[in-house]
Structures are given as structure tokens and as C-alpha cells.
Amino acid sequence: MDRGPDLLRPYVAIVSARFRMLLQYRAAALAGLWTQIFFGFVILSIYEAFYRSSAAEQPMTFRQIASYVWLGQALLAMLPWNADDDVRAMVRTGAVAYELCRPIDLYGLWFARAIARRTAPTVLRAVPMCLIASIGLPLLGLDEWRLAPPPALASAVAFGLALVCTLLLGCALSTLVNISMLWTIGGEGTVILMTALVTFLSGMIVPLPLFPDWAQPIVRALPFAGLVDLPFRLFTGHIGPGEVPGVLLHQLAWTLALVILGRSLLSRGLKRIVVQGG
Amino acid sequence: MSALRLYLRYVSISLRGQLEYRASFLIQTAGIFLVTGLEFAGIWVLFARFGQIGGWTLAEVAFFYGMISITWSISDAFGRGFDVFGNMVKYGEFDRLLLRPRSTVLQLFGHELTLRRAGRLAQGAAVLAFAVHTLAIPWSAGRVALLVLAIACGVCLFIGVVVLEATSAFWTTEGLEFWNAFTYGGVSMSQYPIAIYRPWFRQFFTFVIPLACVNYLPGVAILGRPDPLGTPVVIQWVAPLAGPLFLLVSFQVWTVGVRHYQSTGS
Numbered sequence: 135m136d137r138g139p140d141l142l143r144p145y146v147a148i149v150s151a152r153f154r155m156l157l158q159y160r161a162a163a164l165a166g167l168w169t170q171i172f173f174g175f176v177i178l179s180i181y182e183a184f185y186r187s188s189a190a191e192q193p194m195t196f197r198q199i200a201s202y203v204w205l206g207q208a209l210l211a212m213l214p215w216n217a218d219d220d221v222r223a224m225v226r227t228g229a230v231a232y233e234l235c236r237p238i239d240l241y242g243l244w245f246a247r248a249i250a251r252r253t254a255p256t257v258l259r260a261v262p263m264c265l266i267a268s269i270g271l272p273l274l275g276l277d278e279w280r281l282a283p284p285p286a287l288a289s290a291v292a293f294g295l296a297l298v299c300t301l302l303l304g305c306a307l308s309t310l311v312n313i314s315m316l317w318t319i320g321g322e323g324t325v326i327l328m329t330a331l332v333t334f335l336s337g338m339i340v341p342l343p344l345f346p347d348w349a350q351p352i353v354r355a356l357p358f359a360g361l362v363d364l365p366f367r368l369f370t371g372h373i374g375p376g377e378v379p380g381v382l383l384h385q386l387a388w389t390l391a392l393v394i395l396g397r398s399l400l401s402r403g404l405k406r407i408v409v410q411g412g
Numbered sequence: 413m414s415a416l417r418l419y420l421r422y423v424s425i426s427l428r429g430q431l432e433y434r435a436s437f438l439i440q441t442a443g444i445f446l447v448t449g450l451e452f453a454g455i456w457v458l459f460a461r462f463g464q465i466g467g468w469t470l471a472e473v474a475f476f477y478g479m480i481s482i483t484w485s486i487s488d489a490f491g492r493g494f495d496v497f498g499n500m501v502k503y504g505e506f507d508r509l510l511l512r513p514r515s516t517v518l519q520l521f522g523h524e525l526t527l528r529r530a531g532r533l534a535q536g537a538a539v540l541a542f543a544v545h546t547l548a549i550p551w552s553a554g555r556v557a558l559l560v561l562a563i564a565c566g567v568c569l570f571i572g573v574v575v576l577e578a579t580s581a582f583w584t585t586e587g588l589e590f591w592n593a594f595t596y597g598g599v600s601m602s603q604y605p606i607a608i609y610r611p612w613f614r615q616f617f618t619f620v621i622p623l624a625c626v627n628y629l630p631g632v633a634i635l636g637r638p639d640p641l642g643t644p645v646v647i648q649w650v651a652p653l654a655g656p657l658f659l660l661v662s663f664q665v666w667t668v669g670v671r672h673y674q675s676t677g678s
Contacts, residue, residue, distance in 0.1 A: 165587035172593035175613070176601045180458075180465070183608035188462040322436055326443030330450050339454035344461050 144238050145246040152250035163258045170207040170259070171266060177203050178279050193343040197282060198370040202341050204267035204281035205366050211255040212301060213338065213361060214308035215329050220247075221312040230316075234404070241397050244312055248305040288375035289368060295378060296365035299385035303360050306392035307332070313396055316403035337363035343372065357388035415518055422522025430527045437527055444531030452477065452539055455603070466608045467640065471546035473604055475635065478540025480602040480627050483563050484595075485532035487570035493523025494571070497578035502585045507675050516670060517663065520578070550636045558630050558649060565655030566626035570595065572655070572662035573621065579662075579669035594621050602627045607640045614641075622658060625651035 178200055185196045194202070221244060224230040233240060267281035284290040307328070314324045333339055335358035342353050342363040353359055364381045367373040373381070430437060455477070459470040488495070497520065500506045509519045549555070577591035598621065606614050606628040618624040632639045633648035 161584065161586035162589060165589040165592075169589055169592045169597065172597045173600065176597060179609045179613065180604055183466045183604075184458055184462040187465050187467070190462075192461065323439045323443060326440065326447060330443070330447045333447075334450040334454065339451060340457045345457055346460055 145242060148243065148246045149250040149253075152247065153254040155254075160258075163255070167259055167262055167266075170210060170263060174203055174207045174267070182279075194341060194370075194372060197278060198372055199341060200279050201282050201370045202337075202366045204263070205369060206338055206362060208260040208263035208267070208281075209256060209297075209362075211259055212252045212304060213332060213336065214248075214252075214304040214311070215332060222315055225315045230407070240404070241309070241393075241400050244309050245305055245393075248308050248312075249301065252301060252304060252308075282370070284369050285371035286375065289371050292375040292378040292381075293365055293369040296360075296368050296381050296385065299382055299389065300361055300365050303357060303385050303389045303392070306389045306396065307357070307361075310392055310396045310399070313400045313403060316400075316407060332358055332361065335359070336361040337366065341366075343367070357392070360385040360388060415515070418514065419518060419522050422519075423525045426522070426524045427527065430524075440528050441531040441534070444528070445535050448481070448532055448535040452535070465604065468605050468608070471543050472635065472637075474539050474543035475547065476605055476627060476631050477603040478536050478538075478543055479559070479563065479631055480566070480599055480623075481532060481536025481539065483566035483626065484570060484599045485529040485536060486563070487567045487574070488532075489526045489529040490521065490567065491571045491574040492526045493520035494574040494578040496523070498581040498585045498588045501581045501673075504675050506673065510670075510673075517666065547635065549634065555634045555636075558652075559634055562626050562630035562634075562652045565652035566623075567655070568659040569622065569626050569655035570598075572659040573598070575659070575662040575666050579666050582669040582673050598623050605631070622651075622654035625654035 181196060181199050181203070185192070185199075221230075224233060233243065236243065264281060268283065271277070271280040284293060311324055311328050318324060335353055335356055336342075337359065342350075342359060345353055353363075360381070364373070364384065368375065368378060368381060452474075455473060456470065459465075459473075464470075465473065497506075500509075506516075509516050512519065573591065573594050577588055577595075580591070581588060598617070601609070601613075601617060602623050606617060606624045609617075614624065629639075629643060629648040629651040632643075633645060639648065
């Protein structure tokens, strides 16, 4: 039973090669960091003005919103916004045929690539972003705007667990979009639809607890809540760490469903794929 | 051939090229309409919770939102050549432009007139129409003219920013995302009346990158509502001229950049 590492080795190699490639672009990362801090400022200015405009009790406090927004800016690159450009190019040019020649499972290959694509840029951006948002802002006198640490160690652990599942869920979604390109080639329609659904229903545009009460059960049940809203609320303590099993179950059940759907679509797509020679 | 006729030639070629992919164009337009529509739905969600923002209603915010979306989508369509300029420098393609006996600015404007921005334009127009329908704006010929002027001047301002972005590519082709804070970030910022922001933030977008001059100030004048910041009405009417002024300065900086250019040689 010593075959485990051998089986995993190609996937590990793929992840680490991508990781090293993406880490080369430091200036771009710095510019991206600046842009995201700027967006964070704009978003929090708007929330601050909204919170000052209403005396009514809100489902989240302004401080919780601040942490939620900074986490969102820090982990932006982890969201499945998009299909992978390289897969798109492969399908268009026919290079996808080479992928079929590799002696590894194609779904696993694309999934591993998706993981690498989401973790490397995220690590690069999240660490400085969190430092600035949690330590830098109070120094600027913006204590209310800072990324506050989780209220308890248990919340931090719960967030960590949920974040791993967020990664898997996000990769299952983006791999599904990649696979859909076997039918649509350009993939423009599916990609735009996906971006719209992901940004709006994950809580990236507006935190889900602020949605109207009638919409709450719907947005909470959909897979997108597991990408942003559920882990972030575990972090801020808006959801207690005791509720982590339910969150993980939500994320993993959706991941499993999306993987099964993706695999069956892929095998159907590959049966009808035609690659032009030359 | 005059510069204008040459430009129109460029535009017609670009448009015909893009219309070859009609289905793709329609899908993208519809898609962007949907994405930006959901962005506005986010604003609606917040108003449903909080009721108002610093004394401004949803319809008033929609007015500023519509104005800036229209402005940005037009600028983005015209300024596309400058937007992709970083890659031109990286691959040495700018040399080709320098060899032609025409101004580089004209050629870059002619690079593409991007049709895909139509989705954003339509969404901005729809939001603006909602605002105009809901608000009782005391329309007059002057106010209509001010609206058109503000949008035109805003286009100048955004193109000015994109020209600066392109100019910075003469020094570094990496990190051009830095400018996104002023383009995309500027759009997000301008969707709400600037009065809600902190003073240093407002001052930056009034005096350094004068977005407030082409959106908020004329917007307040059109709405016919007293400005909580207390700017005189005369200022609100002439403020948009800061846009073309900014563009002129950007072109000067661009000329300096072109003189500084050294090809990659590839």
C-alpha cells in the first residue's frame, strides 16, 4: 500500500511549478495590493456613511463589516471569478489533445491546476493585505476600519477549516466552468454568468446578512455562500465556532456535488471532442 | 488624408472587425448588463436595509451612478488603445507606430473602438432613466446641456488618466494595475455622492484627479439641490472643464514619455 505518494506526485509537481511561476510577478502583486486597499477604503467609507445614516439595529456591526470587507480584499484571488485562461486557450487551439495524452486523470489535472492558480496569488496578496489592514490602519487612526482578529481561538480554527473547504469548493466551480468550454469554445457566456453569480451571491458585493430577510434562506442554501460569507462570518464571530460542522457540511456537500457533475460532463465532453489535426 | 478622416477609417475598420463575431458581441453585452445590473442590485440591498445615506436617497445615488457609468463606458471604448499600451511596449510593437508619419496619439485612439462596452453603457442609461423618472428634476435646456457637458468632460478626464497609465509604461510595464484604483476605483467612488466621504478623500478627487468636478458638482447642479458641502452654484456649472484641462496636461506628459522611449529591441 505504498502507492499513495506515487499517485499524488504528478499533482504535487503541477501545483508547485505553478506556484513558483506566479511568485515571479512581484511588482504586479504590489500594484494589485494598492488597488485592493483603495477599493477597501471606498467600500468602508460607503458602509460608514450608511451606518451613520440609520439608528436601527443592523444584522452585523460596522466593525464586523470592516473585517469582512478586508478579508474579502485579501482573499479576492481565491474566488472562482473566471475560467482558467490556459484551459480556454488549449480548447481553442486544440492543444487540449496533449492533455489527453498525459497518463493522469484529466479532471484531477485541471483541479490541481485550479488549486495552484488560486493559492499562489492569494498567499502573495493576503499576507501583506492582512498586516496592513490589521496593524497599519489603527496606526493611521482608523481603528474602527481595521481587520480585527477573531474573537476567540476557536473562531480562528473554525475559519481555517472552512477556508480549506472554500478552496476546494471554488476549484470545483471553476473546473466546472473550464469543462463547459468544451461546448462553448469561447466560454464567454458561462464565464460572465459565473462571475455575476459568484460576486453577488457569495457576499462579495454586499455581505449576505444585510440581504433582505426573505432572501436569507435562499442565499444561505446556495453553494456561493460557502465561498465568502460562511468562512468570513466564522472569522468575525458572527457565526459561533460551535456551528462549524454545519458550515463544513454545506461546503463539502456542494463540492462533492460539483465534482460529480464536473466529472460526468467531462467524460461526456471528451466522447464528442473533435481535435483538428495539423 | 486629414487626421479626422483617418480616425474615422480606423474606427470603421475596428467596428467591422468586431461585428464579425456577432454572437460573441451579443453574449458579452448581455452578460455585462447582467453583471453591472447585479452591482446596482447591491446598492438597492443596502438602501433596503438603511433607508438613506447621509440624507441622499436611492434615486439620487442612481443619478450619480448612471452618469459615471455612461461616462466610464464611453471613455473605456475610446481609450482602449492606451489601455493595452503596456503590452505594446513590452513586445516592441510601439516602434511600428513611431515609424508611421502620423501622431502616436491618433494611432492609439484608432487602435480600437470597443463595442463590448455597450452593455455597461446600456445599464448606466437604464439606471439614469430610473433616477430621472423617480426624481422631480427641474429640467431646463441649461440642465440638459450641463449633463451632456459633464459626461463629455468626464470622458476627457478618464482618457487623461488612461493616457497617464500608458505613459507610465515607458518606465515600467509591470504594475500598471496601480492605475486601476483611479479608473475602476474612481468609478466605484463616484457612484455615491462625494459628500459622504472623508475630507482628505474628497480633496484628492477634487483637486488631484478631479472626478468630483465632472460628476458630483454638475450632478448637484442638475438635481437642483443645495450642496451639503456648500459649493457655490457657479462653481458647480464650470467645474466639468477640469476634465479637458486634465487631458491636456496628460498629453504633455505623454510627449515627455515618448521622448524618453527606448525600444526593447525584440
